[in-house]
Amino acid sequence: MNRRGHLLLGCLVVWLWVTGNVVATDPLPSWNDTLPKQAVVAFVQNVTQQGKAGFVPVSDRIAVFDNDGTLWAEQPMYFQAMFVLDRIRLIAPEHPQWQTEEPFASVLKGDMKAAFAGGEHALLQMLMATHAGTTTEEFEQMVLEWTQQARHPKTGKLLTDMVYQPMLELLQYLRDNLFKVYIVSGGGIEFMRPWTERVYGIPPEQVIGSSIKTRFEIRDGNPVIVRLPELNFIDDKAGKPAAIQHHIGRRPLLAVGNSDGDLQMMQWTAAGSGPRFCLYLHHTDAQREWAYDRNSHVGRLDKGLTEAVAKGWTVVSMKDDWRTVWPEASAEPADTVKPSLVGKWLVEDIRGAGVLDRLQTTLQIEADGAVSGNTGVNQYCGQAIIDKNQIKFGPLVSTRRAGPEAAMKQESQYTKALEETASHRLDSNGQLHLLDNEGKIVLKFSRMND
Amino acid sequence: MNRRGHLLLGCLVVWLWVTGNVVATDPLPSWNDTLPKQAVVAFVQNVTQQGKAGFVPVSDRIAVFDNDGTLWAEQPMYFQAMFVLDRIRLIAPEHPQWQTEEPFASVLKGDMKAAFAGGEHALLQMLMATHAGTTTEEFEQMVLEWTQQARHPKTGKLLTDMVYQPMLELLQYLRDNLFKVYIVSGGGIEFMRPWTERVYGIPPEQVIGSSIKTRFEIRDGNPVIVRLPELNFIDDKAGKPAAIQHHIGRRPLLAVGNSDGDLQMMQWTAAGSGPRFCLYLHHTDAQREWAYDRNSHVGRLDKGLTEAVAKGWTVVSMKDDWRTVWPEASAEPADTVKPSLVGKWLVEDIRGAGVLDRLQTTLQIEADGAVSGNTGVNQYCGQAIIDKNQIKFGPLVSTRRAGPEAAMKQESQYTKALEETASHRLDSNGQLHLLDNEGKIVLKFSRMND
Incomplete structure (x- = not known):
């Protein structure tokens, strides 16, 4: 609804309220009709209805x-x-x-x-x-x-x-x-x-x-x-x-x-x-x-x-x-993650272009979907929503250190790949593949020993 | 106007605003039409009119x-x-x-x-x-x-x-x-x-x-x-x-x-x-x-x-x-007080009942209408509005010490008399009389030496 619509609706509401043509609805539907609810409603009516003994002006x-x-x-x-x-x-x-x-x-x-x-x-x-x-x-x-x-x-x-x-x-x-x-x-x-x-x-x-x-x-x-x-x-x-x-x-x-x-x-x-x-x-x-x-x-x-x-x-x-x-x-129920996904993973490839040898980029997945790791420059963490083969990384937070240019470039490619991830699969060698929503592999990981 | 009237008026205002049928009046009539006024009006219009480049939501x-x-x-x-x-x-x-x-x-x-x-x-x-x-x-x-x-x-x-x-x-x-x-x-x-x-x-x-x-x-x-x-x-x-x-x-x-x-x-x-x-x-x-x-x-x-x-x-x-x-x-021009009133006065009588001998109750009047004094127990001060023979004491502030019962009683009679004062006159002996709005003398003072 646009602003004008809002205002007209607001006007209508005011008019209905003034003329009293509104069917009262329960303002506290999640409260049982016990003493506390009755007391709070009685109090609010007492201080807000003009003519009541306890009427209090709006500013107070x-x-x-x-x-x-x-x-x-x-x-x-x-x-x-x-x-x-x-x-x-x-x-x-x-x-x-x-x-x-x-x-x-x-x-x-x-x-x-x-x-x-x-x-x-x-x-x-x-x-x-x-x-x-x-x-x-x-x-x-x-x-x-x-x-x-x-x-x-x-x-x-x-x-x-x-x-x-x-x-x-x-x-x-x-x-x-x-x-x-x-x-x-x-x-x-x-x-x-x-x-x-x-x-x-x-x-x-x-x-x-x-x-x-x-x-x-x-x-x-x-x-x-x-x-x-x-x-x-x-x-x-x-x-x-x-x-x-x-x-x-x-x-x-x-x-x-x-x-x-x-x-x-x-x-x-x-x-x-x-x-x-x-x-x-x-x-x-x-x-x-x-x-x-x-x-x-x-x-x-x-x-x-x-x-x-x-x-x-x-x-x-x-x-x-x-x-x-x-x-x-x-x-919604809490996500639980397949045991085979849980653990610490090392990035082997980003979009088929390999990775820098001297840089360890890691991803740790917890049983509750919590994820964390290191881009090689910065520590990051966040939450993944995992449902069968679907996997979606929520917003990740990260430290903000600057590294060498090549490392920063790889970090940016890695986080972009995580953002684009839509599903996952484990291949026959035990490698973890993350795929985008077109089914293309964006990241390959090998399992690290704890 | 009662609450319902306010609401109906508010509704009307909203309606007029929405439909645009309001004649614009100058919101800043005490400002000359120079650059500062133009700048502030332009700014407010820019941030408040939907569709303008600088529109800012109300909460900000x-x-x-x-x-x-x-x-x-x-x-x-x-x-x-x-x-x-x-x-x-x-x-x-x-x-x-x-x-x-x-x-x-x-x-x-x-x-x-x-x-x-x-x-x-x-x-x-x-x-x-x-x-x-x-x-x-x-x-x-x-x-x-x-x-x-x-x-x-x-x-x-x-x-x-x-x-x-x-x-x-x-x-x-x-x-x-x-x-x-x-x-x-x-x-x-x-x-x-x-x-x-x-x-x-x-x-x-x-x-x-x-x-x-x-x-x-x-x-x-x-x-x-x-x-x-x-x-x-x-x-x-x-x-x-x-x-x-x-x-x-x-x-x-x-x-x-x-x-x-x-x-x-x-x-x-x-x-x-x-x-x-x-x-x-x-x-x-x-x-x-x-x-x-x-x-x-x-x-x-x-x-x-x-x-x-x-x-x-x-x-x-x-x-x-x-x-x-x-x-x-x-x-309004500042009050100026007749020179004959200015000075320090000692209370001689309150409503014809005399005063306690051992208690000095005083009133000092300044040229600008400022008044101060001592009730005998407490210090007080305030402002008098004086116009020809009319005199009205504004709210007086006072220290809050407690004294003997008789002194407190006299203090209360004295401040009540000041509140009831409506006019003054100086009698032939140089005494100051304060009168209530029925013309009865409520207080008599003699002038004290500075």
Whole structure:
């Protein structure tokens, strides 16, 4: 529909609304018709309908949502921690000292317990190694590329599909009632912004989170903002109301969270004058999601649950109060890959033109479709979608080192060949052939010993 | 108009817009039809009209405006500095040590040169003494009360009337074209928020500024955010693009400023892809406002002017490019007060019931209508509007100490009497009588020796 069509439709909608000729549809179809849904609908009606006791002008309709465990899942670990680990593995070739330096050595060996044994210091080291040192635009690009292929270790879904359908509906319901909806998360502010508008409909200027310091500078005549390896603000617990005041300057009308990290934000919200609404999501659904609360190492809900009950805040039991948990579109099963494909492969030929002898170009395929390797110059990784003989490489992320001209040329031919790949076959010698959509062989690999 | 009426009107406007049956009116009537106006209108049309080469979707239409010297005046000193000085004078009775402690002693003696001689350290001391130590809500209230009566030392206008009419029109023109307009100022973020929506139509969540640190805590069961005497962020020069990224997370399309403090914000804006617009306001109008640039101690425009010319940014000469400078409503002349009223007065009687002997309640009236005094318990100040025999006390701000019950009772009777005052007269003995709107005497004063 063109712009004019949109406007005319918008006009029609306004007219229908004003004249009341609209059949009411359920704004929260994924919620069971239990107390939490009734409470939230009653609250929204109370503050938005002129003449109601609690009517609140549009400019004061501020809603704040936690992210991890509230809008998307947070098990078995915060998704941002997966970004940190993926990124360490990706850029490890640029940091040979990491092979022996903790916590990186443990990450590279896959020993997460040892990696996190260093506590807060180790965490900060990993955070800064993966979040600082780039410009804001480079970091945005990294996050964007990562979210396009990062999948959940248990469900195999894209992480950005591990969002709660009932919460997507609640966000939309509030926006339809002219609320301005913010994320207020302990997660990194610039880690969220690249994808929150696409996934939640929440624009970057309505995302509040933890941050590191930055510095504006002119590089070769080009202004950039550089991300520095120094913490700026932790947007958790007592930090949340302070950040809300700093970014918004108004007290929220409605706060939604799932852990003790959200308690102060709720206290601040609840203490405002007039009607206020606090909602805790309680993870009670081991079948469809996870069940955890007072003793969880991630997203602990202990003091918050006690206070919510004492103060009569709304507590949503995922198991009992949500009809569905996940958006329908993401119900696709995770890919599983033929065992014969899994392993490490060495490129022998690119489009019949051979390869440079001195350059090892590799491709490693995991059982879940994760791919990684080295072009001979740069490390790369990503996700392949594999279905029988079909194989399609999703967006690949790569380090950005420059090499000799011939090597760069081969790298470019190799990545182009991967992009053009449509199917695969294993020949009688055990070689892996990748073919384009015309059936021509674009890449030949031999299996490497592990 | 009720809500339904608003919606129907909105619908009509949309329809008229779509069908094009609207007579165009000049969106910038206070601008002369010179190059700057033509440039800004051409830019806005280019980025907002579908089909134009530079069309930009609504979500990316971000505009940033400096405040001091860009939206309101900044001479003879930043208005926030006037707040600092007023506040020091107001709360001085609570800090007897300030009589001898610099920089406060000099402020109280009216020696501003000596007060600022201590440089940055003295400035910080004054800033923290007046900006920290309260809750965010208390501070908001202080600022609100101050802006209701703070007047400009030269023009006598309310400071919030010392705003530029052409800029008010530009803000509205941008909003009409679906820009989201932000303030990005070196001024205090919480110093601006209480009044920017009323004065500029810019809501608190679109105000970015310098800040001190805060702390959330529960006081007697009530959650508060406390303002701490520690700098958090200076939103000036290279701080501005960093703050824009932190608060908005998008690069602006349009930046407006008036000093070297805005240069980096402009560089950051100009370096974005596609069409961008930078506008410098050059203070060239000694007659209607002030003329200053490369050598000014406030709002210096030196490097910025050079770069603007070199890069072809738009430079507005206030003298040449603005038809009018100030909003019409504020064209009222400053009040001048009869010399016979000016001076310090002692309360002798409140509504015929006498006064407590041991309590001195005083009223000082300045030539510009400023009033101050002591209730016997608390220091207060504010502004009186005086016209011939009419006298009306504007909102008075006051310290909040508690005294003995009888003293508090008298204080309350005194302030109530001031509120009810409608006129004054001087009797034959030189006593000052204040009368309510029924002509009854509510207060009698005798003149005190200076």
